[in-house]
Amino acid sequence: MTTESPLLRRFVFLALALAITAGLVALAVAVLAPDGWTVAEALILLCYLGTVPWSALSAANALVGLVILLGARDPPAAVLPALRAARPGPPQGRTAIAICVRNEDMAAVLPPLGRLMDGLPAAHFDLWVLSDTPDGAAAEAEAAAFHAFAAGRPNAHYRRRVGNEGFKAGNVMDFLDHHADGLDHFLCLDADSEMTPEAVLRLVACMEADPRLAILQQLIHGRPATAAFPRLFQFGMRQGMRAWATGQAWWQGDEGPYWGHNALIRIAPFRDLCRLEPLPDGSRILSHDQVEATRLHAAGWKVRVLPDDTGSAEGNPPTFGDFVTRDLRWAGGNMQYLALLRLPGQTLMARWQLVQAILLFLGAPLWCAILLLAGVNALTGGGAATPTGLLVALLAATWACHYAPKLAGYAEVLLKPALADRYGGRAAFARGAAAEILFTTLMEPARLMAQTLFLLALPFGIKVGWVPQNRADRGVAWADAARQFWPPTLAGAVLVVLFAAASPLALLLAAPVLASLLLAIPFAVVTADRDVSARLRAAGVCALPEELPARPRQGDIRSDGFI
DSSP: OOTTOHHHHHHHHHHHHHHHHHHHHHHHHHHHOBTBOOHHHHHHHHHHHHHHHHHHHHHHHHHHHHHHHHHOSSHHHHHOHHHHHOOOSSOSSOEEEEEEESSOOHHHHHHHHHHHHHTSOTTTEEEEEEEOOOSSHHHHHHHHHHHHHHTTOTTEEEEEOSSOTTHHHHHHHHHHHHHOTTOOEEEEEOTTOEEOHHHHHHHHHHHHHOTTEEEEEEOOEEOOOSSHHHHHHHHHHHHHHHHHHHHHHHHHTTBOOOOSSSEEEEHHHHHHHOOOOOOTTSOOOSSHHHHHHHHHHHTTOEEEEEOOOTTEEEOOOSSHHHHHHHHHHHHHHHHGGGGTTTOSSOOHHHHHHHHHHHHHHHHHHHHHHHHHHHHHHHHTTTTTTOOHHHHHHHHHHHHHHHTHHHHHHHHHHHHOHHHHHTTTOHHHHHHHHHHHHHHHHHHHHHHHHHHHHHHHHGGGTOOOOOOOOOOSOOOOOHHHHHHHHHHHHHHHHHHHHHHHHHOHHHHHHHHHHHHHHHTHHHHHHHTTOHHHHHHHHHHTTTOOGGGSOOOOOTTOOOTTSOO
């Protein structure tokens, strides 16, 4: 067994995750058990045990990723053999740029596609706009916009389905069944995706360098945003995803994830293996991407991640309300995986991918239960002997593990002057990081409460569908914010009374979480406010490299030629 062995890497990663798990659990027991156990304390520990796997996974991925990001000359190539084997030059096969749309603003969708197609050799690339827009004025306007765009572009094509069977997965498979003759690969894009020609050509070169590679998923960053909410959110997300994806790619290897867009796919195996049948209850799989990846794993095909976001971007929801709406749709889709875990023919890693997707949302009700149980325990006299110092240490350790990928990404930038210069320098980057951490502190508990209420309602028949997303910047009225976020606000008010009745110290320790719940409505309004957004932009807070003048320094150029 060599150091390159996937099995050895997984053992190393498992040992690291288990060590983190043991440390967190030991600290939790030390906090909860100094004076015996109450029923509430036993339940708190049980709920905490349910959250630890995600915290340990986050921390372990972040640590591995940070070591590679700081130690490797070319981190993406260090975890993606096909990148090392790729050769420059024109592609050998033909690739479709396939973008799925449904009731989208084509004035926003088409310009990035034009820039992409104009930079790719027409002999090797075709554009396909795959529409699921229903009949009516919107469909007519969509077709007219495309035909105006396609004038002078003979390799641009448009196909609209009459129905919406199977949602996006059905849209893609219909294209592969009826329009993909003579094509070798397709690049799957969403309506808000944006990629550069250089990034696409690099993906194709990697795919052609490894004939067993079925999906190559590129890392994605947020496009420069004008609204405050996406601007703050994607600043931290970009740093966290780089560390997470690098660490995850190191140990998952050929059995990596697929996120549904900004990924290059080999048509033949995908068409043969990824045709998704309805679930036993007749409903369609919503979070189709990871299921498709597991099908390919099981058949011996490789699904790999390129943990570099250069030239690969997407839009993020412009408001907190839009973000939560998308979040809950993903939660409903991921919970469908519970019905798929027992299906035969899956590899162990494939099952883990599904479990990981479930854990992403399953922690929300456990955290909310912990908060409620902690208040009840304090109010009923439990925890009187709890060592405050250890409790603070547990809270800090849990927070650090949960957000470890983001913290690792921040550390990487601050430790690399050339990288920090792309964000305007270390001081500007640190200011953005501090603003994003405050933003997340105010957002995350309210988000978890919304997830919890949704998951509690899911077994009682609440329906999750594939609905068009709002992608346009807009303000949020107070009444609209109140209609969506009154439940977290009410929960926060009740919990404030509970913790205040318990003790001032209990109220103080719970204050950051309670503030998020109480301020959910003004948070939704303020982070969508145009004046606030304009002030953030003017001050350069959380500015991305794409919106700043390039400041190349010696050492900026990596071995693959990208800055």
